[in-house]
Amino acid sequence: MKNIWALTSFEFKRTLTSKMLLVYTLIYAAMYVLTGVIFKVYGAGKTVVAGYGQSFPVEMLQAGITFTAVFIAIYVGEILIQERNNGTIKFVLLRSVSRFQYYISRIISIFLFSLLLTTIIILIGYVVGLLFFDWGDTFVFYSVTTSGWQGIRVTVLAGLAFAFAYFIFGLIALLVSQFIQRIATLAMLMGLSTLVGQYIVIYDQIKQYVIYEHLLFFHINLFEKSISYSVTSFGVLVGYLIVLGTAGYFLFKKQDLYV
Amino acid sequence: MIQQLKHDIFYLFYNRKYRLLILLTILLTAGLSLYTAVNANAGEDILIQVFGSFRQMYWIICAYLIADLLSTDYHSQTIKNIIPKLSNRNHYYLSKIIVATLLGIVILLIHVVTSWLTIGSLAAGIELNYFNISYFLCGAILSLLFYSSMLAFVIAISRKETVTIGVALGLILLQALMEGLDPVVSAHFPTMYVSTLHDLVSANLLTGIISISCYLIFTFLLFIGTIKIFSKQDLFT
Numbered sequence: 001m002k003n004i005w006a007l008t009s010f011e012f013k014r015t016l017t018s019k020m021l022l023v024y025t026l027i028y029a030a031m032y033v034l035t036g037v038i039f040k041v042y043g044a045g046k047t048v049v050a051g052y053g054q055s056f057p058v059e060m061l062q063a064g065i066t067f068t069a070v071f072i073a074i075y076v077g078e079i080l081i082q083e084r085n086n087g088t089i090k091f092v093l094l095r096s097v098s099r100f101q102y103y104i105s106r107i108i109s110i111f112l113f114s115l116l117l118t119t120i121i122i123l124i125g126y127v128v129g130l131l132f133f134d135w136g137d138t139f140v141f142y143s144v145t146t147s148g149w150q151g152i153r154v155t156v157l158a159g160l161a162f163a164f165a166y167f168i169f170g171l172i173a174l175l176v177s178q179f180i181q182r183i184a185t186l187a188m189l190m191g192l193s194t195l196v197g198q199y200i201v202i203y204d205q206i207k208q209y210v211i212y213e214h215l216l217f218f219h220i221n222l223f224e225k226s227i228s229y230s231v232t233s234f235g236v237l238v239g240y241l242i243v244l245g246t247a248g249y250f251l252f253k254k255q256d257l258y259v
Numbered sequence: 260m261i262q263q264l265k266h267d268i269f270y271l272f273y274n275r276k277y278r279l280l281i282l283l284t285i286l287l288t289a290g291l292s293l294y295t296a297v298n299a300n301a302g303e304d305i306l307i308q309v310f311g312s313f314r315q316m317y318w319i320i321c322a323y324l325i326a327d328l329l330s331t332d333y334h335s336q337t338i339k340n341i342i343p344k345l346s347n348r349n350h351y352y353l354s355k356i357i358v359a360t361l362l363g364i365v366i367l368l369i370h371v372v373t374s375w376l377t378i379g380s381l382a383a384g385i386e387l388n389y390f391n392i393s394y395f396l397c398g399a400i401l402s403l404l405f406y407s408s409m410l411a412f413v414i415a416i417s418r419k420e421t422v423t424i425g426v427a428l429g430l431i432l433l434q435a436l437m438e439g440l441d442p443v444v445s446a447h448f449p450t451m452y453v454s455t456l457h458d459l460v461s462a463n464l465l466t467g468i469i470s471i472s473c474y475l476i477f478t479f480l481l482f483i484g485t486i487k488i489f490s491k492q493d494l495f496t
Contacts, residue, residue, distance in 0.1 A: 077421070185327070
């Protein structure tokens with residue numbers, strides 16, 4: 001447990017000070033500011049937002065599906081592919097760290113990164129929302145209309161659901177990364193998969209079992225669909241977590257890391 | 260310079276992932292052509308519509324191949340082995356930018372041929388519309404040169420593969436979000452330039468010339484900036 005904690009906290013601290021996180025923040029900020037400018041210039045019809053600062057962060061979550069997917073994939077590449085390519089994975093595994101502990105630390109790191117990225121996105125959303133629209137009287141998010149702390153609570157809940165869906169997507173990236181040598185390749189493949197995967201969402205019978213549906217709608221369906229639907233979606237994601245985590249670990253366990 | 264160009268071309272030629280990229284282009288184009296033929300009533304403009312659906316994927320593929328080509332020596336730490344073989348450090352990035360642009364054009368041509376073949380075999384006898392091919396290629400060359408120079412600048416500053424691919428894909432997606440809003444502005448975006456250059460020039464020649472000049476000037480400035488930074492970098496440690 002101590003090893004897992006040490007590895008995870010090291011990764012998290014490294015992430016907090018990385019150039020990459022700054023690039024992500026700048027790109028999200030640019031996207032949000034442009035949305036604000038477009039709303040002001042062309043009106044509400046051209047954007048997905050209603051024009052209230054308090055609901056701006058949660059409304060914008062869905063807009064960044066491919067961005068977030070690519071950034072998660074790059075992060076996964078950084079914590080696994082880069083370590084393998086640089087040979088630094090050997091330094092860790094030569095100590096009293098088992099492959100299981102190492103792999104669990106990567107999974108936890110992806111989870112923390114998803115939470116961190118979502119927190120950054122929401123905070124940028126609040127800053128840009130306040131700058132362009134003020135706080136506003138009402139919080140509007142699909143059928144949810146409220147205000148004040150209740151709106152913040154909905155935003156936090158939607159943010160957690162959003163982060164969880166992307167964490168699962170990160171686990172897919174972690175599994176795929178074991179067959180790929182370059183971070184750029186992983187990022188491109190995972191980014192492309194979101195563009196192609198969105199076509200699957202048109203098939204009603206299977207969409208609830210497809211990760212791309214949850215990347216787009218899990219945080220929205222939480223408020224729009226019945227509890228049983230949300231519980232099933234959550235169950236599907238937990239199923240992904242168990243299958244991907246186990247399959248990924250067994251692949252990692254068998255990998256030749258001695259060359 | 261020739262040596263570096265040969266090196267980069269051989270890198271593309273012998274690297275399996277570039278062959279897979281070409282296969283991916285063919286499969287995506289064929290899939291999108293079939294999907295459009297079955298689900299959309301596009302008539303004579305079906306090929307233009309197929310390109311419209313493929314354009315975002317094309318730019319993601321291009322962003323990847325440019326970032327990959329530019330960052331390969333940083334990734335494998337072979338830049339120290341390459342630089343002493345060049346008479347001038349400037350040739351390193353010049354060669355990468357030229358080869359990335361050429362590969363982007365090849366992928367575009369593969370898409371054009373595949374979509375023509377797929378739609379042509381499905382809708383034999385129908386006269387199909389397409390872009391003016393000379394403007395189409397000119398737009399592709401200008402936008403790819405600009406994008407390659409910009410990413411060369413990014414990697415020269417950051418010297419990190421992850422930052423380069425993050426910026427490359429991030430900017431493509433940012434343009435994708437913005438391009439549907441105001442056609443007058445988005446017509447000048449690199450991701451739109453392939454299909455809009457002809458309209459820009461035919462609608463107003465002066466606007467077209469200014470737009471092309473801006474592309475050339477910014478590409479040149481970014482390249483100069485890149486080689487200025489690169490020539491002073493300590494690559495020996």
